[in-house]
Amino acid sequence: MKAKHRFIIAVLVLGLLMTGPFVVTSLLVWLDMKDAERQMLTELLLSRLPVGTMMTLFGFVIGVLVLHKLFKQYVEGLLRMAETLRLMLGANRNFRVSIEGPPEVQQLAQAANDLAQQRDALMDDVDAQIATAKASVEEEKNRLAALMSELAQAVVVCNLDGRILLYNNRARLQFKALAQGPTSVSGGALIGLGRSIFSILEKNQVEHAREVIVQRLAAGKMAFSNFITTTRGGQLLRVQMVPVMASSGEGAERKMSGYVLTVENITRSIEEEEKRDQALHTLTQGSRSAIGNIRAAVANLLDYPDMEPELRERFLHVIDDEVAKRSQSIEQTMSQFSDSLKTRWPLEDILGVDIIAAAERRINDKLGLATKTEEVDHGLWIKADSFSLVFALVCLASKLQDHYEPRELRFRLSANGKLAYLDLIWAGPAMSSETFYTWEMESMQVGAETTPLTLRDVIDRHGGEIWYEREKAAHRAFFRFVLPVAIPEAEQVVEERHVTGRPEYYDFDLFRFEDKSIDLDRKLSELTYTVFDTETTGLEPSKGDEIIQIGAARIVNGRLLRQETFDQIVDPEIPLKPESIPIHGITEDMVRGQPNIDVVLPAFHEFCEDTVLIAHNAAFDMRFLQLKEDRTGIRFTQPVLDTLLLSAVAHPNQESHKLDVILERLGITIGSRHNALEDALATGEVFLKLVKLLEEKGIVTVRQAIEASEKTYFARVKY
Amino acid sequence: MSKKILIVDDEPNIVISLEFLMKKEGFAVAVATDGEEALAKVASFEPDLVLLDVMMPKKSGFEVCEILRADPARTGMQIVMLTAKGRETEVAKGLAIGADAYVTKPFSTKDLVARVKSMLGLG
Numbered sequence: 001m002k003a004k005h006r007f008i009i010a011v012l013v014l015g016l017l018m019t020g021p022f023v024v025t026s027l028l029v030w031l032d033m034k035d036a037e038r039q040m041l042t043e044l045l046l047s048r049l050p051v052g053t054m055m056t057l058f059g060f061v062i063g064v065l066v067l068h069k070l071f072k073q074y075v076e077g078l079l080r081m082a083e084t085l086r087l088m089l090g091a092n093r094n095f096r097v098s099i100e101g102p103p104e105v106q107q108l109a110q111a112a113n114d115l116a117q118q119r120d121a122l123m124d125d126v127d128a129q130i131a132t133a134k135a136s137v138e139e140e141k142n143r144l145a146a147l148m149s150e151l152a153q154a155v156v157v158c159n160l161d162g163r164i165l166l167y168n169n170r171a172r173l174q175f176k177a178l179a180q181g182p183t184s185v186s187g188g189a190l191i192g193l194g195r196s197i198f199s200i201l202e203k204n205q206v207e208h209a210r211e212v213i214v215q216r217l218a219a220g221k222m223a224f225s226n227f228i229t230t231t232r233g234g235q236l237l238r239v240q241m242v243p244v245m246a247s248s249g250e251g252a253e254r255k256m257s258g259y260v261l262t263v264e265n266i267t268r269s270i271e272e273e274e275k276r277d278q279a280l281h282t283l284t285q286g287s288r289s290a291i292g293n294i295r296a297a298v299a300n301l302l303d304y305p306d307m308e309p310e311l312r313e314r315f316l317h318v319i320d321d322e323v324a325k326r327s328q329s330i331e332q333t334m335s336q337f338s339d340s341l342k343t344r345w346p347l348e349d350i351l352g353v354d355i356i357a358a359a360e361r362r363i364n365d366k367l368g369l370a371t372k373t374e375e376v377d378h379g380l381w382i383k384a385d386s387f388s389l390v391f392a393l394v395c396l397a398s399k400l401q402d403h404y405e406p407r408e409l410r411f412r413l414s415a416n417g418k419l420a421y422l423d424l425i426w427a428g429p430a431m432s433s434e435t436f437y438t439w440e441m442e443s444m445q446v447g448a449e450t451t452p453l454t455l456r457d458v459i460d461r462h463g464g465e466i467w468y469e470r471e472k473a474a475h476r477a478f479f480r481f482v483l484p485v486a487i488p489e490a491e492q493v494v495e496e497r498h499v500t501g502r503p504e505y506y507d508f509d510l511f512r513f514e515d516k517s518i519d520l521d522r523k524l525s526e527l528t529y530t531v532f533d534t535e536t537t538g539l540e541p542s543k544g545d546e547i548i549q550i551g552a553a554r555i556v557n558g559r560l561l562r563q564e565t566f567d568q569i570v571d572p573e574i575p576l577k578p579e580s581i582p583i584h585g586i587t588e589d590m591v592r593g594q595p596n597i598d599v600v601l602p603a604f605h606e607f608c609e610d611t612v613l614i615a616h617n618a619a620f621d622m623r624f625l626q627l628k629e630d631r632t633g634i635r636f637t638q639p640v641l642d643t644l645l646l647s648a649v650a651h652p653n654q655e656s657h658k659l660d661v662i663l664e665r666l667g668i669t670i671g672s673r674h675n676a677l678e679d680a681l682a683t684g685e686v687f688l689k690l691v692k693l694l695e696e697k698g699i700v701t702v703r704q705a706i707e708a709s710e711k712t713y714f715a716r717v718k719y
Numbered sequence: 720m721s722k723k724i725l726i727v728d729d730e731p732n733i734v735i736s737l738e739f740l741m742k743k744e745g746f747a748v749a750v751a752t753d754g755e756e757a758l759a760k761v762a763s764f765e766p767d768l769v770l771l772d773v774m775m776p777k778k779s780g781f782e783v784c785e786i787l788r789a790d791p792a793r794t795g796m797q798i799v800m801l802t803a804k805g806r807e808t809e810v811a812k813g814l815a816i817g818a819d820a821y822v823t824k825p826f827s828t829k830d831l832v833a834r835v836k837s838m839l840g841l842g
Contacts, residue, residue, distance in 0.1 A: 286803075288803035288804075288823065288824045288825060289733070289803035289824045291824070291825040292733060292803065292824025292825035292826060293730065293736065293824075293825075295825040295826070295827070295828070296733060296736035296737065296740070296825075296826075296828050297732070297736050299736075299827070299829070300736050300740060300828065303828070304739075304743060307739075311739065314735060315735070315739075318732045318735060322732055
């Protein structure tokens, strides 16, 4: 029953209560009376009726007013409070009941507010805990990613479909180095989040390895699998696969949800092994027949001393001939295979300055001896076992300190062809060669640290040499370590580690990554995109202007992958327009010698495979690409989104949709503009912001975005 | 009548020694310097024993040995493989395809002579 109705009933009841007892009493008295008495009473009452009615009415009105007041305060007040409480429960957590009305209602309101306060505190606490948990998960993910990127092994993690969820820098460099033909321009485009591993490794082999693991898992054995595969370029890769198990509840059977591949390029080591084999072979098998020949000849000479001089001469000639050939062959083998015959102690490529820095630190700490560096070649890499080498340096320093008490030690590093000279210099009296010889042969010791290795062992391990030399003029002497110079293949790693921001080599959400082939009715936020931009010689593709740079990046799972980029300058094979050079900053020198569009376009096409294209003012860039279709046979058939049009859809009342203006409007700051890659990255950022704005307008799918774009004014501009 | 030995080797430096040695021991000796010549000489010279080198141009010693062993008329002919290949796998192969003995270089001439004599039933 509605409150209003109840109020009316209450008023009626009040009326009845006020008049009822009087009317009933009057009726009972009336029935009991004689006629004369009734007559008298009627007269008496009628004359005073107005006063009585007035009094009754007055009382009734006061009663209704009181009732109304009570109704307002207790019924309607509580109803209002109930609404407020609902609001607090749902839409607005921070809303509070206003404290008003009679004391009882106020107390109730206060109690409700206190409850709400308590609830908020609890919820805040829960939120904070969730945030902390999330942050720690995020941190762990980042730590894992950072760890992976530092690993010297190439590691790739895939889901069961063979989609790449994670890879480290090493893997990127390795596959980049492997990329052959057109893909080499794209800078290792083959590897990328969400891309298929099967474009790099033979699918059958990967699948077979996976089956082996499944079988081993079922048999309760250690689950891993190895295989060796060749790449398109003929390189040999050793791949080890271990499963990633889905973390399901306890007791339940754990299922494989993906796998980790460690990939090692063994081409070089196999080649070296083959060389070593070959050397061994020439030294043994090759010797067999020669020595056989000599031995038989010698035996004949010895056994038949009375043979004719002519025959004797011939046997001697055989011996002479074979010995000469053998000497030559040993000589050849040694020079040819010297690298592969070297000691097999694993040496790493390390910067010479790093060795010196480590040695200096330890000499300062352990021996309290000052050190300095003289001329040091900062770019010199050496092949070394850094631990034993540093130990040897510190050990020598300690011996020098004991015997000659030098005030300080100095280091010097220089290159001499394939050899590096690492000098440990001190000022002091001459030392005898016998002393140094003993030092060389003693087990090394620094304070309490000892090793069974001698200085000589360390030197041999490096295939190096060491000697003692005096600089008479300067009254000082030095030990010279001669070590092999390394040509580091991984130099790039160091450079690329300085890339800003955290590495984007992983996306664990891709474990749930399903078929991402382009479906126009998929959500904008779910698809994989290639954002790209071109720099051109001019603005008129139909009048012969050409592309001179293509820059592109990928968007996977709503993330702009700054490390999976395509950045290529193209030789336009026509002269650049001088007036355009300040805009794009690309000069004649920069384009000459670069691949032409026939080479770059297929690579770019491969980079874009299975993705939706995005560009700012896409019609312009697409026109350039389309004009090359006949010549290259490359067609870009995927859907294209234009951030200029999408911006016009999101903000129809804004005048300008230039990239700079949009960037400012959306609060995006970027480095330099008018570099194809930078512009592509900026476009990507814009797109990610626009996706959210479009969602608010009910534009969720790619189809809707394309349809809305077509309706904007800007879509009518033609190139 | 003296026993006949065919020496098959492409290296003159060993042929000279073997030829001298076998002649001194009183054998009739013929020489072939490759696999094909060896087969021809076997047909014309009909040796009792062949000293057969493995590594030769045209036909390897293994091939020659297999061809000779495939001929039932020559079951009595002894074949001694002489080789610079000393791996166990190769020794096994030589014996498996029908060589009667397998001698790896370098070898002792005395031992070889003794071996040859005993194989020809002269020892």
